[in-house]
Amino acid sequence: MKYSFFRGCFIPIRLPHVEKVAGMVLPKLGVHLQPVEGFTCCPEPIGVTVNHPLTGLAVSARNLALAEEQGHDIITLCNGCTYTLKQANETLKADSELRDRVNAILAETGHKYNGTVEVHHFAQVLTDAVGLDRVEAAVERPLTGLKVASHTGCHILSPPDVMGFDDPQVPVKLDQMIIALGATPLDYEYKTQCCGWTLSNYGDRNAAARLLGDKLTAMHAAGADSVNVICPQCLAQLDTGQMLAARSLKLDFRLPALFYLQYLALAMGYSLEEAGYDKHRVKDPGFEEKLRRILA
Amino acid sequence: MVLNAPYTYPGLRGVRKAAEICLKCGVCCAVPEYGCPAQYDPQFNPKHTYVYDCLGAEKPASNPSIWQCVSCHKCEEMCPYEVSPLHFIEAMKQRALEAGEAPESITGEIEQVVNTGYAFPVTANTERLREELGLEPIQPTEDLKRIAEATGLRRLRK
Numbered sequence: 480m481k482y483s484f485f486r487g488c489f490i491p492i493r494l495p496h497v498e499k500v501a502g503m504v505l506p507k508l509g510v511h512l513q514p515v516e517g518f519t520c521c522p523e524p525i526g527v528t529v530n531h532p533l534t535g536l537a538v539s540a541r542n543l544a545l546a547e548e549q550g551h552d553i554i555t556l557c558n559g560c561t562y563t564l565k566q567a568n569e570t571l572k573a574d575s576e577l578r579d580r581v582n583a584i585l586a587e588t589g590h591k592y593n594g595t596v597e598v599h600h601f602a603q604v605l606t607d608a609v610g611l612d613r614v615e616a617a618v619e620r621p622l623t624g625l626k627v628a629s630h631t632g633c634h635i636l637s638p639p640d641v642m643g644f645d646d647p648q649v650p651v652k653l654d655q656m657i658i659a660l661g662a663t664p665l666d667y668e669y670k671t672q673c674c675g676w677t678l679s680n681y682g683d684r685n686a687a688a689r690l691l692g693d694k695l696t697a698m699h700a701a702g703a704d705s706v707n708v709i710c711p712q713c714l715a716q717l718d719t720g721q722m723l724a725a726r727s728l729k730l731d732f733r734l735p736a737l738f739y740l741q742y743l744a745l746a747m748g749y750s751l752e753e754a755g756y757d758k759h760r761v762k763d764p765g766f767e768e769k770l771r772r773i774l775a
Numbered sequence: 776m777v778l779n780a781p782y783t784y785p786g787l788r789g790v791r792k793a794a795e796i797c798l799k800c801g802v803c804c805a806v807p808e809y810g811c812p813a814q815y816d817p818q819f820n821p822k823h824t825y826v827y828d829c830l831g832a833e834k835p836a837s838n839p840s841i842w843q844c845v846s847c848h849k850c851e852e853m854c855p856y857e858v859s860p861l862h863f864i865e866a867m868k869q870r871a872l873e874a875g876e877a878p879e880s881i882t883g884e885i886e887q888v889v890n891t892g893y894a895f896p897v898t899a900n901t902e903r904l905r906e907e908l909g910l911e912p913i914q915p916t917e918d919l920k921r922i923a924e925a926t927g928l929r930r931l932r933k
Contacts, residue, residue: 491901493901518913530868531872533927534928538922541922547896587924633846638848647848667835668808668810679813681842681878687815690812758904
């Protein structure tokens, strides 16, 4: 399975350890990540596409065209990139007049959008193309007993007819992915609530901190050892955002947040350090100790 | 309260439903566990929700509240009448950007994307982290400047 590897901006610039881990674990499952020269920001939906849709569509079309030139579907590591690129792809495929308008703009860059590739989040690749049986078969050290609260994130869920991933109100895919690694998934209140990253960046920082505090408290009350995410903004919010919110809200616990591919790396036999945990802000000795016992 | 949002608007994805069908039931902002995240701002309450604030403003595109919408689609998922408030709020944001009323958090990010190809600045820390991990350096691109010129976005920038 060969994919044009769309790294996005946030991961290569702010969280490069996630890019590193993706390159370590996905090829072991037969997912080949083909680098693409010239990929740019998807562009970021709330800052760019929502406010100037034509520019957003044209930038997305350029990225899609680069993948078309390679001849592979796109794999992403980010809910936002998936949201932007899938919606642009569907919009441009459905509207030939708009496609011509966007292609006239793209001519300035020497590229042309044809609508011949699809966009997949890595979680979709794992659940649909690779299959969770194969993920389970690649596990060398099952994470037995680790209690994980999964946060799917908003932009991979809605609009469901375009995103095609999971039920926005009752998401189950991440829990199934966690079960494949031998860990125990948890239900908790606020499971579908936003992480608050976008709110803290464009809206009200304090409101976002209170929202995050409610979400983390619900995860903690459900008995979580750690949090599972599949989006870099969600990771930043649940990690760095948690560190900041914990100060103002005086939270008396810490819940380490890991990207799903980091759990996968641990289950495949990599150490916490190799999985990039040392790059995170929120660390918890209780979690580290429990993991050490599980992996021993 | 009169709903003051554009009743319909021509979007790239076609004409949307009218905001006037909103019955102000407040369901979109009622439940903290899975409702509108912007409702967490203490200026909103069940009688004056975030969504009423946006749809009912006298000058919708000048209302700073619109920038708190994160396009999470929670309002759309909750709404019993399929109003999809986020699409109206997004239309207001487009008008505000056209009118030069978008905040720095938005215009600065647009500038960043157009000029470098990425939404976040590549810092010395980024370069050091990537080198330590054995990842190749990030290359800027000029293509998006040409796109912004052709779409008319450049004209909107100061």
